[in-house]
Amino acid sequence: MDTHDKPAGERPDDTMPNLDLGETERLVARTPLGEHTVMGGECGDCSARMAPSRPVCPNCGGTNIHPAALDSLGTLYSFSVVHVSATREVPYTIGYVDLPKNVRVLAAIDGDPAELRCDQVVRLVPDTGDGWRFAPASVEEKDMR
């Protein structure tokens, strides 16, 4: 709706806050084949993908963002076992996972930390709570990729 014929004080766009803290976000989607994938957003204007989704696209500044089921396989860019934290019980392992089409997510990483390597293939673990979990992918999955 074009509202620019109205005076600025009566235009409805960008006059209400983005309620970005209110709802528990849907972080995991299921494809028709039953596969779990990361749920994020895709900008309809510039095609930038992001996870989690957000109200405004940091790439182009637009708000034409729709939900998008992203991927389940990614590569582990780096990781750390956290032994001192202000926010939760330790130890826990977090890492940056790069998904196809230039999406990076911070996620919990399962598995023996001593076996983890930078650039290894990791797969989304379905039973997520309020964030994503990834674990090293099986040999077959790596080949698939």
Add this chain to the structure above:
Amino acid sequence: MSAYILSGAMIPMGKHTNASYAGLAVPPVRRAIRESGLSRADIGAVYCGHAFGGMLTGQRIVKDLGIGGVPVVNIDNACSGGASAVQAACQAVEAGIVDVALVIGVDKLTQFGGGTLPLVTEDWEVRQGMVMPALYAMRARRYLHERDATPADLAAVAVKARRHGMTNPFAQIRKAATVEEVLASRVICDPLTLFQCCPTGDGAAALVVVSEGRFRRLGKSGLRVRASVLHSGTATTGFRDMLRPEITYHSAAEAYEVAEVDPKDLDLVELHDAFTIAELVYYEALGLCKPGHSAALLRSGATSQGGRTVVNPSGGLLAKGHPVGCSGVAQVVEAFWHLTDQAGARQIPNARLALTHVTGGGISGLDHGACTVHIFERAS
């Protein structure tokens, strides 16, 4: 017209549990004003950098000294808050808006009782368990993966910092450590161990910044501000090279361009070594060596006391301490002492050019929220 640093002062960093923000900052402010040769009445504006001081931190400090009736601006830019206050003061002085500015950097981390820095939980990654040492630990892991370097190279940064800190009476840690001791200290965020992380502490530092005209009339020695740069980070939702922090690259590039200074001309650098890995990454980002050559640069001794470009002669954040909002101002105090031949046992002979660098913040999508780079030249 350049801005000039006329005086600088600080308290030793440490656990000053029984001192308030004013208690921490009033002594160095008094001393900086006294050593400037000016009086309270000359101060035209106050810029106070801090991250955790709460409302009106600057006013709580200067009112105790009877300074009032002037603009007092409080600046939070996380760890870069103090340096952002320096930048704001320099900008106001260079623009001719203020003739004499007082800069304060102060923070009191003992109020949190230890542990990692409390980050803003509105941030998605913070909710996922991100803490500052984990961010740097991931950088370190990637560095060890991509570069011809070992954990001993990371530890060597802490060994150098502590060796430098031993000669600095203002340093929180003045005890040497070997590579083995650094690696054997307890793990904070793998692969970073305790001795590879800056200590928690309290501190305050102050500077008097004046116009060129005022500096010339006073006829004292001081520092000419050759560059004063503040940048924010640029967000991305995708890939980020953690070994090429873009925010420091573009902040440093602008500083060198403005100052017309080449990195190889610098006599000393005080850079943001909150964790060992940071120093190596920033050697490259600040142009002290080519990308990929940082571990070799450290091993060569060129950045140690007596070397070509001494990095963190104060002991850096790793040994001197890192009360976040204070650090950017304390770095300038260190540069001031060297460039005015007042650094005592750790004096770098004939130091002429110094660079200070401090980044700020852990929020998702960015290297860091803020980065401040200053270049100073000896002046008289």
